[in-house]
Amino acid sequence: MNFAVLQFPASNCDQDAVHALRNVFGHSARLLWHKETSLGDVDAVLIPGGFSYGDYLRTGAIARFSPVMQAVQTFAANGGLVLGICNGFQILCEAGLLPGALIRNRSLQFRCEHVFVKTVTKDSPFTGQVPDGKLMRIPIAHGEGCYFADEETISRLKSNNQILWQYVNDKGEATEVANPNGSVQNIAGICNERRNVAGLMPHPERACEPLLGSADGRLIFESFLNYLQNKNVAKAA
Amino acid sequence: MSDPAITPELIKQHGLTPDEFERIKGILGREPNYTELGIFSVMWSEHCSYKNSRPLLKTFPTKSPKILVGAGEENAGIIDIGDGLAIAFKIESHNHPSAVEPFQGAATGVGGIIRDIFTMGARPVCAVDSLRFGELTSPEVRRLFSGVVSGIAHYGNCFGIPTIAGEVYFDKVYEGNPLVNAFCLGVLRHDQIARGAAKGIGNPVFYVGPATGRDGLAGAAFASQDLTEESAEQQRGAVQVGDPFMEKLVMEACLELLATDAVAGIQDMGAAGLTCSTCETAARAGTGIEIDLSKVPQRAPNMTPYEIMLSESQERMLIIVKKGREAEVQRIFDKWDLPWAEIGFVTDSSRMVVKNHGQPVADIPASKLADEAPIYQREFKEPEYLKPVRAFTLNEVPDTQDAAGNLKTCSPGQPLPRRTGFIANTIIWCAMARRSSQALMLR
Amino acid sequence: MKAKIIITPKKAVLDPQGKTVQNALEHMGYQGISAVHVGKYLEIEVAGDKETIRKQIDEACHKILSNPVIEDYRFELE
Amino acid sequence: MKAKIIITPKKAVLDPQGKTVQNALEHMGYQGISAVHVGKYLEIEVAGDKETIRKQIDEACHKILSNPVIEDYRFELE
Numbered sequence A: 001m002n003f004a005v006l007q008f009p010a011s012n013c014d015q016d017a018v019h020a021l022r023n024v025f026g027h028s029a030r031l032l033w034h035k036e037t038s039l040g041d042v043d044a045v046l047i048p049g050g051f052s053y054g055d056y057l058r059t060g061a062i063a064r065f066s067p068v069m070q071a072v073q074t075f076a077a078n079g080g081l082v083l084g085i086c087n088g089f090q091i092l093c094e095a096g097l098l099p100g101a102l103i104r105n106r107s108l109q110f111r112c113e114h115v116f117v118k119t120v121t122k123d124s125p126f127t128g129q130v131p132d133g134k135l136m137r138i139p140i141a142h143g144e145g146c147y148f149a150d151e152e153t154i155s156r157l158k159s160n161n162q163i164l165w166q167y168v169n170d171k172g173e174a175t176e177v178a179n180p181n182g183s184v185q186n187i188a189g190i191c192n193e194r195r196n197v198a199g200l201m202p203h204p205e206r207a208c209e210p211l212l213g214s215a216d217g218r219l220i221f222e223s224f225l226n227y228l229q230n231k232n233v234a235k236a237a
Numbered sequence B: 001m002s003d004p005a006i007t008p009e010l011i012k013q014h015g016l017t018p019d020e021f022e023r024i025k026g027i028l029g030r031e032p033n034y035t036e037l038g039i040f041s042v043m044w045s046e047h048c049s050y051k052n053s054r055p056l057l058k059t060f061p062t063k064s065p066k067i068l069v070g071a072g073e074e075n076a077g078i079i080d081i082g083d084g085l086a087i088a089f090k091i092e093s094h095n096h097p098s099a100v101e102p103f104q105g106a107a108t109g110v111g112g113i114i115r116d117i118f119t120m121g122a123r124p125v126c127a128v129d130s131l132r133f134g135e136l137t138s139p140e141v142r143r144l145f146s147g148v149v150s151g152i153a154h155y156g157n158c159f160g161i162p163t164i165a166g167e168v169y170f171d172k173v174y175e176g177n178p179l180v181n182a183f184c185l186g187v188l189r190h191d192q193i194a195r196g197a198a199k200g201i202g203n204p205v206f207y208v209g210p211a212t213g214r215d216g217l218a219g220a221a222f223a224s225q226d227l228t229e230e231s232a233e234q235q236r237g238a239v240q241v242g243d244p245f246m247e248k249l250v251m252e253a254c255l256e257l258l259a260t261d262a263v264a265g266i267q268d269m270g271a272a273g274l275t276c277s278t279c280e281t282a283a284r285a286g287t288g289i290e291i292d293l294s295k296v297p298q299r300a301p302n303m304t305p306y307e308i309m310l311s312e313s314q315e316r317m318l319i320i321v322k323k324g325r326e327a328e329v330q331r332i333f334d335k336w337d338l339p340w341a342e343i344g345f346v347t348d349s350s351r352m353v354v355k356n357h358g359q360p361v362a363d364i365p366a367s368k369l370a371d372e373a374p375i376y377q378r379e380f381k382e383p384e385y386l387k388p389v390r391a392f393t394l395n396e397v398p399d400t401q402d403a404a405g406n407l408k409t410c411s412p413g414q415p416l417p418r419r420t421g422f423i424a425n426t427i428i429w430c431a432m433a434r435r436s437s438q439a440l441m442l443r
Numbered sequence C, D: 001m002k003a004k005i006i007i008t009p010k011k012a013v014l015d016p017q018g019k020t021v022q023n024a025l026e027h028m029g030y031q032g033i034s035a036v037h038v039g040k041y042l043e044i045e046v047a048g049d050k051e052t053i054r055k056q057i058d059e060a061c062h063k064i065l066s067n068p069v070i071e072d073y074r075f076e077l078e
Ligand SMILES: Nc1ncnc2c1ncn2[C@@H]1O[C@H](COP(=O)(O)OP(=O)(O)O)[C@@H](O)[C@H]1O
Pocket: B047, B048, B050, B057, B058, B060, B071, B072, B073, B074, B075, B091, B092, B093, B112, B116, B269, B270, B271, B276
């Protein structure tokens, strides 16, 4: 499989994402500079974490106007898979590829820790391989990860089953204490209506090897890898 | 605006003693002009020359087969960790700026130490801090403390470089004089080690990073200056403000550039900015260097040579490029949208020659300026409490397979919890670096 | 010409910063405060014809300087 | 009564955020921009006598709302 990992000025999880895709899963991953206007021949796009453009103005606000994001818009409109992690999630929201916005953590503090994440639905390319009831332990590291959308949007997210991940405690309950940033409905990640674009604040790419304290993030990678494989098989047939 | 006359008063304001001034005259064979006086004053300050602490620093152990670059030799020391890999690390203080503006002072301290690490060719992976404050009962101390801690956190978080440990003590003696030490560690392969030497006569000298402003200019030096119509504030110079975004770009561009083999020497502009970086690179290589200040990007209007040479604007680098490879360098800086300028070249004169629009404004033997600051032996006495401390040996610490777990238990009840994940991660990162160079290594 | 832009969080959006500032002020003994809101202020110096600038600033506010999901903006030209 | 406070970085102090926003606007095709400064905007709703409030807000601005080493502030009461 061929992945494009976007690289904006001050992306800082780009190396981690490439490492996971290449060295953990054995696929080809290419860093794509934000000034590129074409994605080339790729199966999926990964927008990594970081503080693109210094997080100045608003997180993700400036990055979304990069030339490469125009190409991502087209790619997504054609059904291509796009996953945004942390700053990547923020960029996707700013770009309008995902609804809502990510604002300052309610505590006003940068949170850097492992959290428990529950997969709300298996019905997406990003969650298909997560076993039922599995709680994933994945690190977060952000100051602006509080998911916000107006009530109408939230109820649409719910009725369309677009909420993919929620912050929970070790019993799987979406409590206020388990919510590290004040997100509405404990939302950790969502997808678009078409289900081919997703974003989440936790860092699955930093939880793909037991050596790093957890390998639960693999489940997200395995989900979309599996989805892409099936898609390619279907195409070939 | 003409330069002020060199009076005993002005010399004193520059922190130079009459003896030191005589020494300067001996080196130059004449009286220094105003710009040269400023240059000597910063290079011979404690901060840059360690004229008081050098004899003590010399007592540290600095020789071992594992040491690839020794302490004080370059921008950071480098130690071999096996498998062709090495770690570069250094700790540095940012006390004074933090006392003036705790958040920005501490943030730029972290910025400075990160620069020292990637200047060596290493990719920084973690930071540590060591802090001293007065008693927390004082509101002023609380303000300094919270400002410093958030400044350190902010810069590191932006960069994605975790602050994995720290220590702090509160005591009356630090009232009004906090100590803020920042440490950074980076990983590199032996063949990636870069040097801060201006090698190769005729090689062009590049300036990269944001424009030079009046940031961090010492107040004393300005006291005697005539106030023009510009506001007093502009005259006084400004607090250094950190821009982690800019530094991240500078770092990525420099690491990309170092991988091309187009670089002959590289040094960050830390304390005493252009002054320090030009004379030290020349001194290390035994060469001379000539720059023209009119080519230096400037943020404020009407900056004098004195101001440009002494500015402490952050996130700037000096790069000596192999002649003929300029285009590659320019391509990489342009890719990262970084301001750059070719400001001079390496000479065989052993002198640091500074011009402004072609007119000489300073001409000083580089190595005398960089390496021949006076050294003072201060009186000292060993405090009582050190005796039991010195009796401690490392053998008293139990061996462990679980370094991360141990670190956790080492800090009973201290506010580490939110960070412990990172502590574990980083220790493991270092372990990983040893195992597979691919995992961490740069493009 | 100077465009002075004020960007404020929408009423429905949580403003923890405002709340924190309010608490801090009350803690210091300031009384009678019923609400604090924290927003952004931008000053853009730009040359050109006033009407064109007005249009451009409005567009920039809408497209990039503010996020309509969470923020309102207003501006004046001077 | 409403106090509207604007806090801006001092002129001589580096404003990396302003510079980055300026570059972004220029990249997006907005022309004629000579400077962008980014600051903070605070709105405080407070009850009491105007002169007392003026004094208190001024003091609060100086002591906690702004950082006098690197920022300037101004405010009006409405
Ligand atoms: N011989 C030495 N042994 C140990 N540490 C040293 C030695 N020389 C310098 N240092 C350390 O290096 C730091 C200064 O680094 P330097 O590169 O001069 O500053 P900057 O990066 O601000 O320009 C000091 O904090 C000092 O502790």
